[in-house]
Amino acid sequence: MGEKNVCGVVVLVMAYGLAITTLSRAQIPSTAQVPSICNGYQPLLFPCQPYLIGSLDHPTPNCCDGARVAFQGANNGEAIKKLCSCLVSVAPYLNFRHDKLVSLPPACNIHLSFSMDHCING
Incomplete structure (x- = not known):
């Protein structure tokens, strides 16, 4: 039972980290967004x-x-x-x-x- 809880927490932390990274990158404009x-x-x-x-x-x-x-x-x-x-x-x-x-x-x-x-x- 303890292993399932640990795996669940690890997956949750990874998903949270991915969401934060994606949001942070989306908020920063890149030069690729600037047309020629x-x-x-x-x-x-x-x-x-x-x-x-x-x-x-x-x-x-x-x-x-x-x-x-x-x-x-x-x-x-x-x-x-x-x-x-x-x-x-x-x-x-x-x-x-x-x-x-x-x-x-x-x-x-x-x-x-x-x-x-x-x-x-x-």
Whole structure:
């Protein structure tokens, strides 16, 4: 009877460990989740993630620096379209909130030549 209890506890502990490991890995975004259209936007995407998912009320200086570089590169119609496509496609995978994406440029004191609301919400 004691061996059955020990085996049951071992199986339960193993199942619990597997569940915890799976949940932890699922919560951490990987670079594999970032589509190739987002190449070059990593300085915006990853440093800004705590702000864009809502963990922080204000973006960090590192986030604003990366955002500034990414937005400066969006200086013509094709580049703006690429940036917008990247943000729209990656937002669900990295759990970005649309309202935070729209508020990022003003929060970093970045003036855009295009509407971020239109970029994100179509």
